[in-house]
Amino acid sequence: MRDKAISEVFEAAKSEGRNFLYEHEAKKLFGLYGMPVTKIHVAETEDEAVEAAESIGFPIVLKIVSPQILHKSDAGGVIVGVEDEKGIREGFNRIIDNAKKYKADAEITGVLVQEMAPNGTEIIVGSTSDPTFGPTLMFGLGGIFVEILKDVSFRVAPIDVVDAREMIKEIKAYKILEGARGMPPSDQETLADILVKTSKMLMECPEVKELDMNPILAYPDGARIVDGRIIM
Numbered sequence: 412m413r414d415k416a417i418s419e420v421f422e423a424a425k426s427e428g429r430n431f432l433y434e435h436e437a438k439k440l441f442g443l444y445g446m447p448v449t450k451i452h453v454a455e456t457e458d459e460a461v462e463a464a465e466s467i468g469f470p471i472v473l474k475i476v477s478p479q480i481l482h483k484s485d486a487g488g489v490i491v492g493v494e495d496e497k498g499i500r501e502g503f504n505r506i507i508d509n510a511k512k513y514k515a516d517a518e519i520t521g522v523l524v525q526e527m528a529p530n531g532t533e534i535i536v537g538s539t540s541d542p543t544f545g546p547t548l549m550f551g552l553g554g555i556f557v558e559i560l561k562d563v564s565f566r567v568a569p570i571d572v573v574d575a576r577e578m579i580k581e582i583k584a585y586k587i588l589e590g591a592r593g594m595p596p597s598d599q600e601t602l603a604d605i606l607v608k609t610s611k612m613l614m615e616c617p618e619v620k621e622l623d624m625n626p627i628l629a630y631p632d633g634a635r636i637v638d639g640r641i642i643m
């Protein structure tokens with residue numbers, strides 16, 4: 412049986428008539444499955460955003476929360492590297508202005524205030540539900556690797572850690588994760604763990620129709636999911 416807190420995340424979205432989870436809701440779910448996510452707070456006012464930023468610690472990333480805006484950067488809805496209170500106040504208002512310019516009737520739920528993760532290797536984990544096989548998992552490197560080169564691996568869920576390690580090794584750009592050309596290596600065990608926990612989540616949550624962790628930032632030690640989206 413899954414935890415009650417897990418069901419509550421879906422219930423909250425359904426009660427608002429939404430068929431998707433906001434980034435902060437998706438991250439809450441990932442966190443409940445023990446995956447590494449950024450510290451996060453949804454602020455409804457400028458003052459609340461400042462307070463949240465001070466408690467999380469600078470630098471901060473601000474993002475729009477709106478039911479009409481799922482691709483936040485397209486709407487000028489992401490500001491990274493905010494260093495101080497003044498930046499939070501300006502950023503809060505700029506993000507809302509940008510959202511309204513992008514879609515005049517966009518409802519603004521709030522502004523996400525989150526911990527800025529250090530630079531790392533961009534990883535993507537995704538899932539879609541296949542009518543025959545059920546939930547599938549996808550793994551790849553972010554940016555051009557997935558968009559242009561389509562360098563990804565797939566498995567049908569559930570998977571175990573051995574499957575996860577194979578999925579990781581299967582991509583053509585695997586050498587990048589090993590630290591080719593002086594790049595820092597990525598913590599493959601943490602990435603495998605994210606894949607296994609995502610698989611568990613998919614098996615326990617039939618509500619999830621599509622899932623996107625884009626990107627996960629990977630480090631020599633650990634990784635952080637910095638964006639997440641779930642379609643129900």
Ligand code: ADP
Pocket residue numbers: 449472474481482483484485489491525526527528529625626637638639
């Ligand atoms: P979108 O909805 O447009 O995909 P993202 O949340 O992925 O928005 O943010 C866009 C980009 O900003 C990310 O690809 C990542 O490079 C950067 N970013 C977002 N959140 C963070 C964070 N918490 N720490 C560091 N970088 C981040």
Ligand code: MG
Pocket residue numbers: 625626638
């Ligand atoms: Mg993203």
